[in-house]
Amino acid sequence: MKKVTGDIGLMSLPDIMQWAESSSKTGSLAIRRHDISKMFYIQDGKIIFVSSQKPGERLGEYFAAVGNVRPAEIENALRQSRQLGVPFTGYLVSEQVIEQKKLEALIESLAEKIFTDALGWEDGSFEFSDIIPALILNGPVKLSISFLVFQSVKQYDEAKRGVATDATDVLLELSNQISAGNIDIPPAPLIMHKLEEAMQRDDFSIQEIVKIIMSDQILTSKILRVVNSAFYSSQNEITSLQQALIFMGLKSILSIVAVHSLSSFAPRNPEKIQEILRHSLICAFVSKKIASAARIDPEEAFVCGLLHDIGKTVLLNFLSDHALPEDDKNKIIKEFHQEVGFLLADTWKFSEVVKLAIKFHHNPELVTGHKKNVAAIYIADVISNGRYVEGCLQGELRIISDEQLQEILEELDSVKDTVSSLI
Numbered sequence: 001m002k003k004v005t006g007d008i009g010l011m012s013l014p015d016i017m018q019w020a021e022s023s024s025k026t027g028s029l030a031i032r033r034h035d036i037s038k039m040f041y042i043q044d045g046k047i048i049f050v051s052s053q054k055p056g057e058r059l060g061e062y063f064a065a066v067g068n069v070r071p072a073e074i075e076n077a078l079r080q081s082r083q084l085g086v087p088f089t090g091y092l093v094s095e096q097v098i099e100q101k102k103l104e105a106l107i108e109s110l111a112e113k114i115f116t117d118a119l120g121w122e123d124g125s126f127e128f129s130d131i132i133p134a135l136i137l138n139g140p141v142k143l144s145i146s147f148l149v150f151q152s153v154k155q156y157d158e159a160k161r162g163v164a165t166d167a168t169d170v171l172l173e174l175s176n177q178i179s180a181g182n183i184d185i186p187p188a189p190l191i192m193h194k195l196e197e198a199m200q201r202d203d204f205s206i207q208e209i210v211k212i213i214m215s216d217q218i219l220t221s222k223i224l225r226v227v228n229s230a231f232y233s234s235q236n237e238i239t240s241l242q243q244a245l246i247f248m249g250l251k252s253i254l255s256i257v258a259v260h261s262l263s264s265f266a267p268r269n270p271e272k273i274q275e276i277l278r279h280s281l282i283c284a285f286v287s288k289k290i291a292s293a294a295r296i297d298p299e300e301a302f303v304c305g306l307l308h309d310i311g312k313t314v315l316l317n318f319l320s321d322h323a324l325p326e327d328d329k330n331k332i333i334k335e336f337h338q339e340v341g342f343l344l345a346d347t348w349k350f351s352e353v354v355k356l357a358i359k360f361h362h363n364p365e366l367v368t369g370h371k372k373n374v375a376a377i378y379i380a381d382v383i384s385n386g387r388y389v390e391g392c393l394q395g396e397l398r399i400i401s402d403e404q405l406q407e408i409l410e411e412l413d414s415v416k417d418t419v420s421s422l423i
Contacts, residue, residue, distance in 0.1 A: 004217045008124040014149045014270035016126055019218055021045045021145035028132055033124030038114050041136050047143040049136045050111045057114050067106045073097050081135060089139035100140055107141050115152040191216060192257055210241040219260045223253060229418045255303040269316045276312050278419055279384055283308060285415045287380040289408050294399040296372055304357035304377045311341025338362060375399050
């Protein structure tokens, strides 16, 4: 039996569920917090059954309250399906205890209730194993994970939305927190601490780094997908982390670890997080191309490009607790993401060039050090956002020729297609 385990504080529930869907996983996902345990049973990337220990979410209680199905009927169906060795949900339908469409609607409704409640968990653990009880396997219910996540996040946000907040008050609160340096910055994840400790030793080995990263199977999968993407153009498929480390470089791997950790920091905004990650990876690929043409470190440019918008993930989490119109939220994120990203980069002890690229990627003319590196990220960000205009390469920003820039622009669609296949 294979298991994937982790901390909900580092890997969001929507991210876990979408990983199971995109990988067409079959298995049982258990999420736990204190004395509450909830289960999602997934077959070929679809939810086939759910259960919960929380009062009001227990199957018998819920079916009785919402579906007018007597608890005695549920207990008898469980007993009979065990004796016959058939799926419990299949028995309910075949014996006409519940009509199939009604059963699907009840389980979908219960799954949303269970998942929506869990979105409010600030801590807890998850475990995905590739085993499903025979009593549940091959049942007639097959629910879309994407739809469940969308509906649950929507319900959660609506429940949280109270009296409308004044954008001016939020701006003032955020400005004060940034000035005081006490905005809620997530601590560096345990895996980054372990990697940093290992690399500080003179005798550290590639095998040790590989062992640390492989403790997170979802992260390992992401790294292998990136290194085998069309962008890297490896002649042969790279199947091990050791090969990936040699091929990509340690700095690039560490930046993917950081982004992977941050992707779970705003669990109520999975679609926006995905949009940020997609743009960041495009920017990382383009930054690397610009760096090669400008004769600066391509691996360092990849890292800066991948991390330049990390402040947005922190702000998405901050703004989740404020009932603001989307336009106001977007303006706040646009105005403050550089400063917040710099605070996070400083807290997580990123290199000076990464911190400067984060803080000045919209106004590179203000930076006093690593000008060429920051200019590369600025140009890559402009190109990746589709905002390139003639004359972008002026003064100190002219780190590559117009011809080199044109070659990069001609490859942009290919880079975007590659990223779309990864995220």
